[in-house]
Amino acid sequence: MTDFLDPLPWLIVLPLAWGTLAFVLGPGRGGRLAVAAIALQGALALQLAGQLIDSGARVYAVGGWGASLGIDLMADGLAVVMLLLTQAVALPLAVYARGYFAASPKGRELFWPLTGFLLAALNALFLSADLFNIYVTLELLGLAAVGLVAIAGGTQPVTAAMRYLLATLLGSGAWLLGVALIYGTYGSVSLAVLTPLIHSGAPLAVPLAAALMLAGLLLKTALFPFHFWLPPAHGGAPAPVSALLSALVIKATFYLALRLWLELFLPLTTVAAAQLLGALGAAAILWGSVLALMQSRLKMLVAYSTVAQVGYLFLLFPLATQVPPAAAESALAGGVMQAVAHGLAKAAMFAAAGSMIVATGRDDIGHLGGVGVRLPLTLFSFGLAGVTLMGLPPSGGFSAKWLLLGSALETGQWWWVVVMIVGGLLTAAYVFKVLRRAFLPRAAGDRVARVPRTLEFSAFALALASILLGLFGAPLLELLAVGRAA
Amino acid sequence: MKAWRTALTALLCAGLALALGAAMLALPGFAVRLPGQVAANLDDSGVAHPVTAVLLNFRGYDTLLEVAVLLLALLGVFALSLHGSGHARPSAPAHPVLQTLARLLAPLMVLVAGYLLWIGAHAPGGAFQAGAVLAAAGVLLRLAGLLPAWAQPGRLLRGGLALGLLVFLAVAAAALAQGSLLQYPLAYAGPLILLVEAGLTLSIGLTLAGLYLASAGWRQ
Amino acid sequence: MSAALLYALTGAALFAIGLAGLLLQPHLLRKILAFNILGSGVFLILVGLGQRDGTIDPVPQAMVLTGIVVAIAATALALALARQLLDLTGQMRLPEDRSDAEPVDD
Numbered sequence: 158m159t160d161f162l163d164p165l166p167w168l169i170v171l172p173l174a175w176g177t178l179a180f181v182l183g184p185g186r187g188g189r190l191a192v193a194a195i196a197l198q199g200a201l202a203l204q205l206a207g208q209l210i211d212s213g214a215r216v217y218a219v220g221g222w223g224a225s226l227g228i229d230l231m232a233d234g235l236a237v238v239m240l241l242l243t244q245a246v247a248l249p250l251a252v253y254a255r256g257y258f259a260a261s262p263k264g265r266e267l268f269w270p271l272t273g274f275l276l277a278a279l280n281a282l283f284l285s286a287d288l289f290n291i292y293v294t295l296e297l298l299g300l301a302a303v304g305l306v307a308i309a310g311g312t313q314p315v316t317a318a319m320r321y322l323l324a325t326l327l328g329s330g331a332w333l334l335g336v337a338l339i340y341g342t343y344g345s346v347s348l349a350v351l352t353p354l355i356h357s358g359a360p361l362a363v364p365l366a367a368a369l370m371l372a373g374l375l376l377k378t379a380l381f382p383f384h385f386w387l388p389p390a391h392g393g394a395p396a397p398v399s400a401l402l403s404a405l406v407i408k409a410t411f412y413l414a415l416r417l418w419l420e421l422f423l424p425l426t427t428v429a430a431a432q433l434l435g436a437l438g439a440a441a442i443l444w445g446s447v448l449a450l451m452q453s454r455l456k457m458l459v460a461y462s463t464v465a466q467v468g469y470l471f472l473l474f475p476l477a478t479q480v481p482p483a484a485a486e487s488a489l490a491g492g493v494m495q496a497v498a499h500g501l502a503k504a505a506m507f508a509a510a511g512s513m514i515v516a517t518g519r520d521d522i523g524h525l526g527g528v529g530v531r532l533p534l535t536l537f538s539f540g541l542a543g544v545t546l547m548g549l550p551p552s553g554g555f556s557a558k559w560l561l562l563g564s565a566l567e568t569g570q571w572w573w574v575v576v577m578i579v580g581g582l583l584t585a586a587y588v589f590k591v592l593r594r595a596f597l598p599r600a601a602g603d604r605v606a607r608v609p610r611t612l613e614f615s616a617f618a619l620a621l622a623s624i625l626l627g628l629f630g631a632p633l634l635e636l637l638a639v640g641r642a643a
Numbered sequence: 644m645k646a647w648r649t650a651l652t653a654l655l656c657a658g659l660a661l662a663l664g665a666a667m668l669a670l671p672g673f674a675v676r677l678p679g680q681v682a683a684n685l686d687d688s689g690v691a692h693p694v695t696a697v698l699l700n701f702r703g704y705d706t707l708l709e710v711a712v713l714l715l716a717l718l719g720v721f722a723l724s725l726h727g728s729g730h731a732r733p734s735a736p737a738h739p740v741l742q743t744l745a746r747l748l749a750p751l752m753v754l755v756a757g758y759l760l761w762i763g764a765h766a767p768g769g770a771f772q773a774g775a776v777l778a779a780a781g782v783l784l785r786l787a788g789l790l791p792a793w794a795q796p797g798r799l800l801r802g803g804l805a806l807g808l809l810v811f812l813a814v815a816a817a818a819l820a821q822g823s824l825l826q827y828p829l830a831y832a833g834p835l836i837l838l839v840e841a842g843l844t845l846s847i848g849l850t851l852a853g854l855y856l857a858s859a860g861w862r863q
Numbered sequence: 864m865s866a867a868l869l870y871a872l873t874g875a876a877l878f879a880i881g882l883a884g885l886l887l888q889p890h891l892l893r894k895i896l897a898f899n900i901l902g903s904g905v906f907l908i909l910v911g912l913g914q915r916d917g918t919i920d921p922v923p924q925a926m927v928l929t930g931i932v933v934a935i936a937a938t939a940l941a942l943a944l945a946r947q948l949l950d951l952t953g954q955m956r957l958p959e960d961r962s963d964a965e966p967v968d969d
Contacts, residue, residue, distance in 0.1 A: 166824040170816050173711055177805045177812070180718065183798065184725075219704040220818075221826040226680045228704045267722045274715050281708060289926050293708045296933045300712060300940060304719035307944065310726020312951045319891070319944045320957055326898055326937055327885060333905045333930065334878060338666065340923060341871070341912025344673035354674050362666035652886050660879035667871050667912065677922045697925035709929045716936035720943040771932060854939040858946055 164201035164208075165217050165232055168240065168280045171198055176273020184266035188255045191269050195251050195276070199244040206237050206636055214640030216286070216349070224287070224347030231286035231348070233640030235493065238633060239283045239412055242497050245622065246404045246504045247276055249615040253508050254397035256611035260515050264309035264395045271308065275301035275401065282409050288336045288346040291413065295332060299325035299377070302406050305398040306390045317389035324376055324386040328410075331373030335366035342366075348421060357424045367422045374417075377410040380434075380471060381441035384464045388448075392460035396511020399456060403463045404504035408496050411470050415492070418474060431478035438471030439576040446583030450590065454520045455510045458587060459503070465580065466499045466546060469561070472573050476564040484567045486641075490634050491560030497633065498553030498623055502545035505619035509539040512612045513595070516605050522591060527599025531606075534613045536595050541620035543588030545627075548581050553626030689832025691765035698769070699836045703825050707815060710808050710843060717804065717850050720857045721795065737788040745787035752780035760844050764833065770807075770843035777848025782855050792860030793853060804853065807846030811839050867914045874907030889956045891945040895938060902934045 175194040179187025208215065214233035223229065232240075251272070258265035278298035285291045303325065307318035340346050342362045343354050355363060379387035387407075391399045418426060445465030452458040473492030477485040512535045513528050514520045529536050545554035558577055565573045599605055626633070681693050681701065688696035698706050737745075756773040763769030784790040796804065814835055815825045827835050881901025888894055906927045913923035949955050 160822055161820045163819065166816075166819060170812060170824070173707075173808070174812050174816075177711075177714070177808050180714075181798070181801045181805045183801070184795065217823065219824050219826075220700060221823050222684070222701055225675050225677060226684060226701050228702055263726075264722075266725055267718050270718055271715070271722075274711055274718075277711065278708075289929075290702075290705055290708075293705050293712070293929065293933065296937065297708055297712050297715065300715045300719065300937060303940065303944075304715060304722055307719065307947075308722045308725075310723070312948075315723070315944060315947050315951060316957060319941070319948055322937070322941055322944060323885070323894060323898070326941070327882075327901075330878075330881075330898070330901050330905060333902075334663075334908065337874075337905055337909040337912060337923075338663075340909065341667070341915065342670055343675060344677060344913075345675040350675055360666065360671055361662075361669055365662060365666050649887055653883055656879040656883040656886075659882070660875050663875035663878070663908075664872050667868060667875065667908075670912070670915065673916060676918070678918050678920045681921050693921035694925050694928070697921050698928060702922070702925060702929075705926070705929050709932050712933050713936045716940045719940045723943050723947045771928065851935070854943075858943050861946060861950060 164204045165215065165230060165284065166219075168198060168201050168205070169277055169284065171201070172273045172277035172280060176270045176277060179273055180267075180270035185258070185262075187269035188251070188258075191273065192248070192251045192255065195244060195248045198276070198280075199248055202237065202240045202244045205232060206241060209234060209237055209639045210636060217284075225345040225350050228290050229286045229347060229349060230284040232284055234637040235412070235416070235641075236283045237639075238493060238497065238637050239408065240280060242408070242500050243276065243279050243283070243405055246500050246619065247272075247401070249618045250397055250400050250504055250508065252611055253400075253511075253615035256609040256615070257395070257397050257511055257515070260609060260612070261395070264398075267304070267308055268395075268397070271301050271304045272401065275305065275406070279405055279409055283412065286348045288339060288348065288351075290346075292329060292333050292336055295329045295377070295410075298406060298409060299329060302402055305401070306394045308398070309395050313389065314393045317386075317393045320386045321390040324383075328373040328377040331369045331376070335370035335373070338362045338366035338369075352421055355421060355424055359425065364425050367417065367425055370417060371414060374410045374414040375437075378407050378414065378467060379464060380437050380467055381444055381464065382437070384441065384445070384467075387464055388457055388460040391463060392454065392457040396456070396507055396514065399460070399511075400504040400507035403460070403507060404500040407463070407467060408500055411467070411496060415473075419477070419489070426478055428475075428479050431475040434471050435475035435573060438468040438474075439573070441465060441468030441471070442576055442580040443583070446580055446587065449587040450583065453522055455513060455522050455525070455591065456507070456520055458522065458591065459506050459510050462506070462546065462584070462587065463503060465584070466495075466503065469495050469499070469557070469577070469580070472561055472577070475570060476561060476568060476573065480564075480568045484564045486638075487560050487567070488564035490637060491557050491564060493637055494553060494560060494626075494630060494633070495557035498545050498557050498626055501619050501623035501626065502542040502552075502554065505538050505542040505616050505623060506546075508612070508616035508619060509535045509542065512608045512616060513539075515612070516608050518604060518606070522594055524600065524603050525591065525594040526597040526603060527605040528595040530599070532608065532613065534617055535608070536592070538613075538616040538620040540588070540592055541624055543584070543592070545620075545623040547584045547588065548577075551627045552624045553630060554623070556627045556630050687829060687832070689827060689836050690763075692763065692767070694767070695763050695769055695836075699839065700827065700832065707811050707825070710811060710847070713847065713850050714804065714808055717853050717857065720854055724857055724861065725795070737786065742787045742789060745783050745789060749780045749784055752776050752783075756780075756844060756848065760840055763840060764837070770840040771847060773844040774847025774851060777844065778851030778855075781848070781852030785856055785859060790856070793856045794860065796853070800849070803849050804846055807843040810842035814839055865915055865917060867911045867917070869911070871908045871911030871915065874904040874911060877901070877904030877907065880904075891941075891948070891955050891957070895941045895945065898941070899934065899938060902930070906930055
């Protein structure tokens with residue numbers, strides 16, 4: 158019976174099942190079911206993490222066939238860290254969404270089924286060790302995300318969803334072409350089978366496939382200059398949706414890029430390509446932050462902040478490519494820590510922004526006056542999340558940037574240090590732009606209503622987690638090392 | 644400026660095609676070969692047709708997720724019709740010849756769908772082909788004005804749409820007791836695959852038809 | 864050159880045509896068609912390269928069947944979005960890319 162209770166397959170089956178059941182239950186139903194199921198998923202992810210710490214990385218043969226004939230799933234430290242992040246972000250957001258849609262019902266009808274499918278896609282993607290299966294999870298993820306962007310209806314969201322759909326389809330098309338070339342070269346799509354076969358003298362089809370797959374992933378991760386679709390999509394959706402998309406969905410494609418770079422295509426990676434990725438990351442940090450500073454709508458500001466924060470993730474590529482192993486491990490730890498810290502903080506920030514919009518009845522930074530008095534806990538959550546994004550101690554963002562800085566100095570790439578410091582200052586500028594307005598007294602004619610307590614506390618839980626990550630991040634880094642040859 | 648952009652894009656796309664072609668002409672021999680493995684394990688798969696064996700057994704997990712993708716697309720369309728400007732438009736009265744033809748064809752199409760489902764175990768066919776024929780019957784009936792456009796689906800219809808995925812999930816999860824996800828017990832692999840395919844045929848037929856019917860009532 | 868390889872080469876050409884269409888055609892229906900051409904190109908490559916040694920390979924054929932269903936789902940959602948956009952704006956195209964700095968209004 159132990160097989161039956163194995164947490165690994167249930168992390169995929171459970172969200173698919175509750176997503177489908179929520180649809181059968183009817184429009185707007187299934188919120189309570191979702192919260193209970195996500196809590197269970199969290200417990201399963203913790204159990205899986207425990208198994209990894211005790212006995213190392215796991216391979217799971219779906220259907221009992223095993224690669225190359227069947228599909229393998231694989232849980233190593235990196236995958237399980239992402240799984241933990243997913244459930245940790247999803248649980249408070251599910252609690253938040255129940256309160257949010259009670260106060261602002263537009264788009265609630267299909268939120269739960271779509272969210273169930275979205276979480277199933279994320280869990281399946283993180284666990285997959287098969288290039289074609291990853292394609293299917295990418296499409297599941299993309300369509301769920303596009304559906305969520307469109308749920309509230311209206312010209313702006315539908316336009317954003319259309320643009321997002323075209324971008325995400327082009328990205329998966331490029332990925333699938335890469336998969337076709339790889340299968341055509343070697344006759345397998347299993348990562349475990351392919352990894353030993355690929356070496357630096359591989360035929361032209363393999364580097365071509367690598368470039369296509371990576372380009373597709375960058376488009377889906379919205380790395381500068383492919384970020385055009387992100388701000389309207391993340392800024393126009395209902396707040397719980399924006400939080401899910403910014404915190405988790407773009408991390409999934411970043412995770413794949415990282416896996417390809419560090420494992421499958423490692424023999425093909427070059428310093429020049431890594432520096433190019435880093436340069437795009439740096440451009441994203443500066444461009445995204447400046448544009449965030451120029452926004453007048455709160456959610457658009459937070460969305461552009463995501464464009465900027467994605468940039469930090471890509472600094473890890475030049476810091477981990479053809480450098481001493483210790484520096485590379487530190488860079489990897491920093492990059493993954495950044496992904497986790499940003500996931501928690503950005504979910505908190507969008508949740509807090511959503512509460513402020515519900516309270517003031519409009520999405521306008523100029524009319525936030527009085528929020529500091531009426532919603533102190535929400536504003537405090539926004540500020541704490543901002544502390545993480547700026548990278549101030551003792552937050553998770555600080556640990557991440559500390560690790561990246563250490564790696565940059567150790568490998569003599571000081572220019573990334575400059576980018577990180579300037580980016581931190583710009584982040585502080587746009588966070589304080591919001592805080593300053595919110596602390597002003599309420600303007601005549603504006604209203605600031607109270608919001609349900611669940612909205613305030615779930616955002617606070619996320620923000621607090623992003624800070625505590627900095628203090629208690631060591632076990633996470635220990636987990637990350639499982640399955641990585643030191 | 645615009646002409647330059649167009650020319651540059653076209654040039655880059657042509658370059659990509661040439662690079663792909665050059666790469667394809669320079670491929671070495673395969674390192675791994677699956678056709679032999681598929682043939683060797685076909686007897687244990689529960690079906691006699693190699694493509695069905697890959698779809699429903701060896702790589703059945705892909706198919707499970709793909710069924711979810713299909714349902715997801717319909718959820719997206721439903722989400723749009725909720726807030727759309729659409730009001731269920733009464734369909735235009737069709738020509739009596741078309742109506743009679745549709746009435747005659749629809750039961751035949753259901754029969755063909757059943758045949759495709761059954762034959763899938765050892766010849767080209769299976770749940771998707773059968774579902775597509777069912778959906779075509781639905782679209783035909785709508786075009787003939789015999790079937791109303793969907794507004795929002797009722798409980799029964801939602802159950803029908805979800806049935807295939809739920810059956811597939813239940814079979815996949817029940818197999819966990821045997822060893823791993825989707826590991827059919829050898830003796831029951833054939834009947835279980837037929838059960839899954841039967842559920843899928845109904846749900847895929849409804850879903851594909853729904854992708855058309857759910858937006859058929861929108862204002863034009 | 865085997866017949867299978869010819870299919871794959873055709874697929875490469877189709878992919879490039881679809882890509883150019885997706886990037887250059889402003890009309891949404893054409894973009895959606897271009898995506899389908901691009902997808903068909905990939906499917907041809909997958910099956911063609913998979914059996915370039917002359918053996919029939921059921922694995923890429925099954926993958927393409929999966930891919931076709933996914934493409935149908937994506938196409939249906941794209942068409943529904945395009946229809947909705949037409950209802951809302953009277954246009955079958957995305958509004959010209961505004962400069963980043965301009966806030967998007969409702």
